[in-house]
Amino acid sequence: FDYTKASFKDFENIPNMDIFERAKAHEGYLDYLRENEFMNYRLLATSGCGPEIDMEENGYIKQGSYISFVCNDYLGFTQHPEIKKAVIASIEKYGTGAGASPLIGGYFDYHRDLENKLSDFFKKPRGSAIAYTTGYTSNSASLLCLLKKEDIAIVDMSVHASVYEGVLGTTTKRFPHNDVVALERILAHSKDAYRTKMVIVDGVYSQDGDIAPLKEIVELTHKYGGVVLVDDAHGIGVLGETGRGAMEYFDVMDKVDIITGTFSKTFGNIGGYVIANNPHIISYLQFQSRQYAFSASSSPAIAGVTRAIELIDEEPKWQKMLWDNINYYKSGLQQIGLDVGTSSSAIIPVKIGDVTKNSEAGKLLLENGIYTNPIMYPAVSLKDSRIRMSLMATHTKEQLDKALNVYEYINKKLGITASASYISEA
Numbered sequence: 001f002d003y004t005k006a007s008f009k010d011f012e013n014i015p016n017m018d019i020f021e022r023a024k025a026h027e028g029y030l031d032y033l034r035e036n037e038f039m040n041y042r043l044l045a046t047s048g049c050g051p052e053i054d055m056e057e058n059g060y061i062k063q064g065s066y067i068s069f070v071c072n073d074y075l076g077f078t079q080h081p082e083i084k085k086a087v088i089a090s091i092e093k094y095g096t097g098a099g100a101s102p103l104i105g106g107y108f109d110y111h112r113d114l115e116n117k118l119s120d121f122f123k124k125p126r127g128s129a130i131a132y133t134t135g136y137t138s139n140s141a142s143l144l145c146l147l148k149k150e151d152i153a154i155v156d157m158s159v160h161a162s163v164y165e166g167v168l169g170t171t172t173k174r175f176p177h178n179d180v181v182a183l184e185r186i187l188a189h190s191k192d193a194y195r196t197k198m199v200i201v202d203g204v205y206s207q208d209g210d211i212a213p214l215k216e217i218v219e220l221t222h223k224y225g226g227v228v229l230v231d232d233a234h235g236i237g238v239l240g241e242t243g244r245g246a247m248e249y250f251d252v253m254d255k256v257d258i259i260t261g262t263f264s265k266t267f268g269n270i271g272g273y274v275i276a277n278n279p280h281i282i283s284y285l286q287f288q289s290r291q292y293a294f295s296a297s298s299s300p301a302i303a304g305v306t307r308a309i310e311l312i313d314e315e316p317k318w319q320k321m322l323w324d325n326i327n328y329y330k331s332g333l334q335q336i337g338l339d340v341g342t343s344s345s346a347i348i349p350v351k352i353g354d355v356t357k358n359s360e361a362g363k364l365l366l367e368n369g370i371y372t373n374p375i376m377y378p379a380v381s382l383k384d385s386r387i388r389m390s391l392m393a394t395h396t397k398e399q400l401d402k403a404l405n406v407y408e409y410i411n412k413k414l415g416i417t418a419s420a421s422y423i424s425e426a
């Protein structure tokens with residue numbers, strides 16, 4: 001193996017290697033990353049999710065406290081006292097686990113209350129929501145259940161891995177990111193040839209933080225007799241007048257046929273959901289979606305999500321504080337001359353382009369107390385290497401200023417601005 005040219009993806013499958021040989025080759029790659037100080041994955045935190053986080057020494061980083069931009073806890077709800085209280089009260093009442101899958105004894109009133117709260121939040125009739133145990137399965141499991149090879153999934157090429165897994169058994173066409181002209185071409189071409197035509201997009205994209213043009217997407221899809229699924233994992237709590245995500249932002253809440261999302265970001269917990277305009281889809285998933293029907297339901301801690309949903313309406317100040325931080329930080333980065341791409345959400349990339357400079361920047365940020373995620377191939381294309389950051393309502397201006405100062409220093413040292421302008425020309 002030439003580890004200098006490898007990526008994690010290369011170890012997914014290797015012809016003629018059994019699982020032990022393949023795992024050994026992979027271990028060699030991990031050793032190569034460790035030896036060359038590229039091992040910026042699975043860093044160990046020793047305090048809770050938040051704008052400042054304690055980290056354990058691991059050879060790549062020093063032990064200490066870091067200003068963190070890695071939590072997708074946009075409103076700071078993992079640490080909200082009211083939500084913690086709701087979780088503790090629920091655990092006191094119900095214990096720590098649900099004990100069974102939902103069809104055979106694992107369906108409790110705290111699940112029903114959460115599903116009702118979700119239906120209400122998305123302004124749908126009760127019975128329009130189903131809660132999965134992860135955001136990942138709310139996509140992968142529901143799609144595996146709904147779509148088969150006689151159907152077509154038309155997906156934006158930047159959708160999350162969980163969508164790609166969900167459509168593995170379905171005829172799938174990808175269209176270039178946010179390109180509605182290409183989408184229309186595929187829709188027109190596939191007219192009537194498939195039982196169900198489903199267009200699948202994210203509300204907010206997880207690497208660039210940009211938004212899907214949902215109005216056009218919904219109109220086009222319906223014009224050609226398709227249905228639209230929007231995964232708004234990163235939009236809820238962030239976009240829209242009242243935090244109801246990209247659907248509210250574009251005023252298409254009633255037109256999006258299926259919404260999926262997660263409890264692990266704005267709602268500060270773990271799990272995910274599917275909301276459908278057609279309630280039969282929900283009961284179909286309840287009985288036919290294998291990862292739902294044959295897997296234990298979420299723990300009583302999920303009551304924290306029910307409280308979090310209420311708090312989005314009761315305490316709009318968090319969304320305002322978040323946007324205040326987004327605007328402040330983004331313009332600070334731009335003033336330094338850095339390229340934040342098309343970000344219009346709480347996800348802010350600093351595009352660097354050059355892979356070596358990108359990992360060097362990630363390391364220098366850490367050395368100066370700033371914890372971010374350097375993102376490289378295969379998560380994005382090679383020339384699209386970037387530092388990815390998530391903003392939180394609870395970041396202080398002092399923390400943001402400190403990060404901006406470090407960026408200014410790194411930009412002088414590495415010449416990030418120069419390499420980024422090279423990308424936009426490429």
Ligand code: PMP
Binds near residue numbers: 134162234272
């Ligand atoms: N959808 C998108 C767009 C995501 O970014 C993610 C994960 N970050 C998921 C779904 C999966 O959600 P979870 O991590 O809660 O399983």
